Amino acid sequence: MYDAEGSFDGVPCPECGSDRTISWHFAEGFDELECRTCGYQSDAVAMAELERASGDVLKRDDEVEAPTPKRPLRA
Numbered sequence: 783m784y785d786a787e788g789s790f791d792g793v794p795c796p797e798c799g800s801d802r803t804i805s806w807h808f809a810e811g812f813d814e815l816e817c818r819t820c821g822y823q824s825d826a827v828a829m830a831e832l833e834r835a836s837g838d839v840l841k842r843d844d845e846v847e848a849p850t851p852k853r854p855l856r857a
């Protein structure tokens with residue numbers, strides 16, 4: 783989930799010039815742009831996704847305990 787509110791402000795995309803963009807107004811006080819035509823995302827939006835993704839990875843790592851192979855040694 784984004785901690786931001788998206789709105790259609792008609793800001794032209796810097797990549798393809800389309801006005802089918804979403805402006806994300808983050809609670810932290812900055813705005814970012816996402817394009818629905820070419821998929822462009824400004825940095826903060828991409829970082830929010832990265833953060834979420836790495837959070838998933840960390841969660842997964844916590845669940846996996848490194849197995850300690852124990853083999854009975856026989857002389």
Ligand SMILES: [Zn+2]
Binds near residue numbers: 795818819820821
């Ligand atoms: Zn675009």
